[in-house]
Amino acid sequence: xxAHQVDRLPARTGRPRPRKTFYDLIEPYLFLAxxxxxxxxxxxxxxxRTIYLSTFLTDKYGNAKVFWKPExxxxxxxxxxxxxxxxxxxxxxxxxFVVIVALGGLVIGLITSxxxxxxxxxxxxxxxxxxxxxxxxxxxASMAFRMILHPTNGLLNxxxxxxxxxxxxPAWALFSVSVLxxxxxxxxxxxxxxxxxxxxPDELYESASIDGANYWRKLxxxxxxxxxxxxxxxxxxxxxxxxxxxSQIRLLTQGGPGDATNVIVYAIYRDAFxxxxxxxxxxxxxxxxxxxxxxxxxxxxxxxxxxxxx
Amino acid sequence: MRKLLSxxxxxxxxxxxxxxxxxxxxxxxxxxxxxxxxxGEAIAKMVEDFNAAYEGKIKVNVEFQGSYDDAINxxxxxxxxxxxxxxxxxxxxxxxxxxxxxxxxxMQMMIDTEEYDISQxxxxxxxxxxxxDILYSxxxxxxxxxxxxxxxxxxxxxxxxxxxPKNFDEIIEFAEKLTIKDAEGKVERYGFxxxxxxxxxxxxxxxxxxxxxxxxxxxxEEPATRVVFDESGGAKAVFEVWKxxxxxxxITYLGRGNNDAKAAFIxxxxxxxxxxxxxxxxxxxxxxDNFEIGTGFFPNIHPDDEGGVSxxxxxxxxxxxxDEARQNASWEFVKYMISPDVQAxxxxxxxxxxxxxxxxxxxxxxxxxxxxxxxxxxxxxxxATKPEFAGALLSVFPEARALVEQxxxxxxxxxxxxxxxxxxxxxxxNSAIEIYNLTN
Numbered sequence: 137x138x139a140h141q142v143d144r145l146p147a148r149t150g151r152p153r154p155r156k157t158f159y160d161l162i163e164p165y166l167f168l169a170x171x172x173x174x175x176x177x178x179x180x181x182x183x184x185r186t187i188y189l190s191t192f193l194t195d196k197y198g199n200a201k202v203f204w205k206p207e208x209x210x211x212x213x214x215x216x217x218x219x220x221x222x223x224x225x226x227x228x229x230x231x232x233f234v235v236i237v238a239l240g241g242l243v244i245g246l247i248t249s250x251x252x253x254x255x256x257x258x259x260x261x262x263x264x265x266x267x268x269x270x271x272x273x274x275x276x277a278s279m280a281f282r283m284i285l286h287p288t289n290g291l292l293n294x295x296x297x298x299x300x301x302x303x304x305x306p307a308w309a310l311f312s313v314s315v316l317x318x319x320x321x322x323x324x325x326x327x328x329x330x331x332x333x334x335x336x337p338d339e340l341y342e343s344a345s346i347d348g349a350n351y352w353r354k355l356x357x358x359x360x361x362x363x364x365x366x367x368x369x370x371x372x373x374x375x376x377x378x379x380x381x382x383s384q385i386r387l388l389t390q391g392g393p394g395d396a397t398n399v400i401v402y403a404i405y406r407d408a409f410x411x412x413x414x415x416x417x418x419x420x421x422x423x424x425x426x427x428x429x430x431x432x433x434x435x436x437x438x439x440x441x442x443x444x445x446x
Numbered sequence: 447m448r449k450l451l452s453x454x455x456x457x458x459x460x461x462x463x464x465x466x467x468x469x470x471x472x473x474x475x476x477x478x479x480x481x482x483x484x485x486g487e488a489i490a491k492m493v494e495d496f497n498a499a500y501e502g503k504i505k506v507n508v509e510f511q512g513s514y515d516d517a518i519n520x521x522x523x524x525x526x527x528x529x530x531x532x533x534x535x536x537x538x539x540x541x542x543x544x545x546x547x548x549x550x551x552x553m554q555m556m557i558d559t560e561e562y563d564i565s566q567x568x569x570x571x572x573x574x575x576x577x578x579d580i581l582y583s584x585x586x587x588x589x590x591x592x593x594x595x596x597x598x599x600x601x602x603x604x605x606x607x608x609x610x611p612k613n614f615d616e617i618i619e620f621a622e623k624l625t626i627k628d629a630e631g632k633v634e635r636y637g638f639x640x641x642x643x644x645x646x647x648x649x650x651x652x653x654x655x656x657x658x659x660x661x662x663x664x665x666x667e668e669p670a671t672r673v674v675f676d677e678s679g680g681a682k683a684v685f686e687v688w689k690x691x692x693x694x695x696x697i698t699y700l701g702r703g704n705n706d707a708k709a710a711f712i713x714x715x716x717x718x719x720x721x722x723x724x725x726x727x728x729x730x731x732x733x734x735d736n737f738e739i740g741t742g743f744f745p746n747i748h749p750d751d752e753g754g755v756s757x758x759x760x761x762x763x764x765x766x767x768x769d770e771a772r773q774n775a776s777w778e779f780v781k782y783m784i785s786p787d788v789q790a791x792x793x794x795x796x797x798x799x800x801x802x803x804x805x806x807x808x809x810x811x812x813x814x815x816x817x818x819x820x821x822x823x824x825x826x827x828x829x830a831t832k833p834e835f836a837g838a839l840l841s842v843f844p845e846a847r848a849l850v851e852q853x854x855x856x857x858x859x860x861x862x863x864x865x866x867x868x869x870x871x872x873x874x875x876n877s878a879i880e881i882y883n884l885t886n
Contacts, residue, residue, distance in 0.1 A: 193885045196543065196841070197522055201885040286706055287698050288636070288715035299632055304699040306859050390702050390848075393855035409519060411845040413881065 190214070190418035198414045213419035222395055223403075223420075227427075230379070230399040233314055237378035240318035242370055245325020250355075253333050263330070269323035278387035281316050285388070303389050306396040313397050316384050321377055325370055332366030333359065368443045372435060379428060400424045472505045473775040475532035478521075480514045480760070481587070484728070488795035496782050504775045506533075514540065514760065515844065521765075525549055529765040532776045535586060538758045539843035541575065542664060545582055546841060546886065551764040554580045556777045566802045567784075573833030574757050577665050583761040584780050587798040589724040590755045590831075591649050591744045592824055598737035599624055599635070599717040610742025613749045614687050617718060621696050624717040639697050639716030641704030642854050644847030645758055646720060647684055648837060653746055655753030656680040658838035659879075670840050672879060676872035683747050685857055685864045692858040699858060702851045720744065723824040724759065726797040730818060741823040743830070754831025759798060790814070797821065799828060841886070842878045849874050 191210030192200035204212040217223045248266040252259050269277075284291045285302035293299060302312040340358045349357065360367070382401050385391060391398035391406065400420060408417035481489050493508040511517035514537035524530040529549060536544055544550045553575075557564055564572065564581065571585045597607040603623045611617045621637025628634050640646065648658060656678045657663040659670035675681040691697045697716075700707040704721055711719040712732045721729065726741070733739055744755050762783060764776050782788060789800040790808040805811050815821055840846060849871060857867040 193881055195885040196547070196882070197525065282706075283709075286709060287700060288639075288710040289713045299698070301699055304701055304855075306855075390851075392702060392852060393699070394852060394859055394861055395856075406848070410515065410848065411842070411878065412522070 186418045186421055189414050190422050192415045194412070194414040196412055198412060200415070204415060213415050214423070217416065217419055217423065222398075225395045226398045226400055226403050229310065229395065229397060230401075232310060233317075233381070233397075233399055234375055234378040236310075236314040237317045237321060237381070238371055238374035240314065241321035241325045241374045241377075242367065244318060244322040245329045245370065246367075248322065248326045249330040249333055250359075252330065263326075266326040267323050269320050270327065271323070272320065274320055274381075274383045275387060277316065277320055278384045281312075281384075282388055285312055304393055306393050309389050309393055309396045313381075313384055313388055316388070317378065317381050320384070321374055325374070328366055328370055328373075329363065332363035336362040364443045368435075368439055372432075375431065375435075376428075379424070400427075472500075472502055473771050474505045474507060475772050475775050475779065476507045476509060476530070477533045477535075477779065478509050478511045478517055478531040479535040480511055480517045480537070481535070482510070485587075485796050486510055488792060492783065492788055492792065495788075496779060499782075500778070504778060506779055518543070521549070529767045531765060532767055532772050533779060534763050534765055535760045536583065536763050537760050538574065538837075539840070539847065541582065541761070542669065542839040542841045542843065544763055545577065545839075546669070549765055550582060551766045551773060552580050552582045553584050553764065553780070554582070556764070556773075556780075557581065560777075562781070566804045568799065568801055568803060568828065569833055570828055570831050570836075571757050571799065571801050573836040575761055576836075577839065578667065583763045584784060585757075585801045586762045586783060587724070587759045587792070587796070588757045588761075588801055589722045589759040589798055590757055590824060590827055591646060591720055592723050592726070592827065593718065593742040593745055594711060594721055594725075594729060595718040595740045595742065596711070596714065596737050597740045599714070600740070603717075607738070607740060610740060611718065611745060612743065613746040613751070614690075615749060617745055618690070618694070618696060621718065625696075633695075633698070635714065636697055636710075636716045638691070638718045639700050639707050639710055640720045641700050641707035642702050642851050643704050643720075644850040647681075647850045647854075648847070649744060649755055650684050650747050651675055651678075651680045651753075652756050652831075652835040652837055653744065653753045654680055654683065654748070654751050655835065659840055663837070664839035665836075669883065670838070670879060671883065672876045673846075673872050676868050681868045681871065682864055685854070685867050687747060688854055688858055689864060699855075702855075722758065723799065723821070724797045726818065726821060726824070727795070728797075730820070739820060741820040743823065743827050754835040755827060756831070756835055756837030757799070757828070786811075797824075799824065840879070842875070842882050845878050846875045849878075 189200055190213055191203060193202040193204045193213075195201040203210055208215060252263045252266065282303075283289075287293070287299070287301045287304055290302070292302065300308060302308050336359060340362070341354060344354050344358055379399075380401060381399065382405065385397050385399060385402045386405070389397045391402050401424070404417050404420045404424070407413050407420060477493065479486070479489055490508060493506050497505055509531070511520055514535075517534070518536060518540045521530060521534065525547065556562070567585065568588075571588045572581060574588075575581055575583050575585055593610055595610055600607040600620075603620075605620060605623060611620050617638050624635065624637030625633060626635040651658045657674050658680075659673050661668050661670050664670035692699065700710060700716075704719075704725075707716070707719050708721060708725060708729070710716045711721075712729065714737060729739060762780050764773065764780065767773065784801055786800075786802060786804040786808045787810070789802060789805040790811040792798060793800045793805065794810060794814040800806065800808075800811060853862070853867050853871040853874075856862045857864065862870065
């Protein structure tokens with residue numbers, strides 16, 4: 137598709153341009169003003185305010201109180217964070233969580249959509265089941281999983297005949313939270329990847345069949361390259377979603393045991409709305425912002441090389 | 447048709463306006479609380495009764511504000527401009543913050559003005575909210591931790607179902623008899639189990655007659671500056687118990703807070719547990735006829751500990767709105783909420799203590815006690831403690847409590863030794879206190 141090229145108007149020629157009035161000068165900015173007002177109030181101002189707060193210690197009402205510390209140019213909050221083991225543990229946990237969830241959600245979404253791409257009896261029911269997690273609130277799912285994963289009366293332990301402490305054992309806690317998050321994300325992955333699969337032209341499969349390609353060959357040589365823009369989009373969405381995961385951690389483990397599931401977003405919540413230390417929370421947010429920025433840049437440079445737009 | 451409709455609407459509006467003018471305007475006050483579920487329904491009923499009794503004079507608008515944490519955060523956010531409510535329920539560990547904020551109107555002021563007799567309030571409950579002889583807030587929903595056990599399991603294991611374990615030596619001894627394993631050696635029932643709840647840690651400091659923080663346990667003129675449980679050995683003693691229980695395979699870890707432990711006790715998977723007195727009613731309801739529940743005092747760490755429990759739960763705070771009519775109305779409302787009949791109803795619905803001794807004479811209370819004799823243990827325990835074990839006051843208590851829970855996990859997961867746990871925990875809480883004192 138190249139719709140944006142079609143509606144380009146031919147350049148005006150021949151008539152001399154009138155002299156620019158004051159109105160002409162400000163006109164484009166007037167059009168931009170509503171967008172800037174919205175972005176300014178909800179994005180730019182909070183962002184500037186976060187940077188400002190991150191150089192302070194706040195009082196019990198959350199007001200910036202003590203510039204922390206002048207001899208370190210107000211960077212003490214950052215210095216404290218970057219030199220604390222707990223912060224790095226939380227960064228590590230976040231990365232583990234994001235990788236597991238982003239890839240897990242993608243793989244589950246891909247498998248489920250491949251399973252429902254052909255028509256067979258019951259395919260609608262299967263599709264609905266795979267898409268269902270989209271409609272489930274993460275808080276409600278977390279409460280249900282809390283009961284399912286309960287160490288002594290949980291359904292899972294009873295079914296498996298095990299005595300695993302799914303959320304209380306540091307070896308399992310991150311895994312349990314990740315599985316729940318993957319399941320929650322699988323619905324949206326399923327919907328987008330299914331839509332992507334329907335857009336792959338049938339002629340490609342036909343000519344591949346004539347050439348004698350088997351299912352796996354078609355999958356890896358036609359399907360996956362054809363839906364690579366969708367997969368790329370889904371990976372980004374999954375990564376953003378994983379970075380923002382909160383309610384499952386809040387409800388299942390509260391960041392524990394120890395720091396085993398203390399992802400950055402949860403640590404920010406803890407600092408800001410539980411300990412009422414907005415300064416540290418703001419510093420954490422800025423660091424999270426930088427991390428996400430770097431990841432996004434990497435993703436887009438990766439996109440140029442590997443994603444195939446037809 | 448449309449004309450007719452608009453005429454009718456206009457008429458309704460007019461009638462509404464005139465009728466509002468006709469009636470004497472009642473003083474409206476707002477009451478914020480954090481009681482969900484059955485407890486919230488009880489509150490709604492009590493407020494409804496109050497409004498009926500004071501019709502035309504006072505009208506209380508009751509608003510549920512989510513958990514205790516949510517409610518105090520909302521008042522923090524709103525407190526900068528104007529007080530969002532007239533009367534507010536705040537949890538025990540929010541007390542120091544409320545005093546420091548200066549937003550509260552101490553109950554003592556109203557008590558002194560009216561020469562209201564507060565001698566009937568349980569002294570061990572009032573002690574918690576009294577600082578420098580000033581009662582800041584009115585105790586309302588008070589509880590202490592209690593030991594609950596499965597009497598039926600005790601009988602099966604050949605233990606006397608009338609004798610509850612009194613300390614951790616006995617708990618371990620009983621638990622070994624109560625544990626059931628299947629043929630493969632997997633535990634089917636643990637003898638003991640408890641939630642990883644920072645409140646218990648605080649209670650055990652009091653049980654050992656030790657302080658949690660300096661400056662008279664945070665109750666002095668100056669607020670606390672650091673914890674003392676590291677030097678006093680109090681933290682070490684509690685963590686050693688945790689370590690012994692986990693390493694000995696006597697308990698399995700049941701998460702932070704006590705929801706999971708409660709669920710495990712109800713389903714019979716643990717035979718002894720620790721819970722608030724406020725959980726009694728829901729435990730009895732949920733267990734039903736499956737087994738019989740016994741209650742005992744909150745256990746000592748060592749057999750010879752001589753301290754006592756302190757109360758937890760919430761109290762009613764009057765916020766300084768500057769409006770005298772509303773403040774007087776609020777005071778009437780607070781008095782109503784602690785009146786014997788209302789407290790007897792509250793106690794029967796929830797399991798929180800009746801906060802006045804006079805309630806013990808109310809027929810409804812006596813009936814409830816006869817029906818659930820387990821509640822007697824809670825009252826005995828309350829009377830057995832002393833005001834000097836009223837517990838610490840600390841501005842950063844919510845954070846400190848969360849840190850205790852986090853470090854308990856790091857200890858039982860083998861990340862830290864007992865000594866390192868104590869040192870690191872004290873360091874982190876001290877730094878929180880230091881920053882708080884620096885900025886406030």
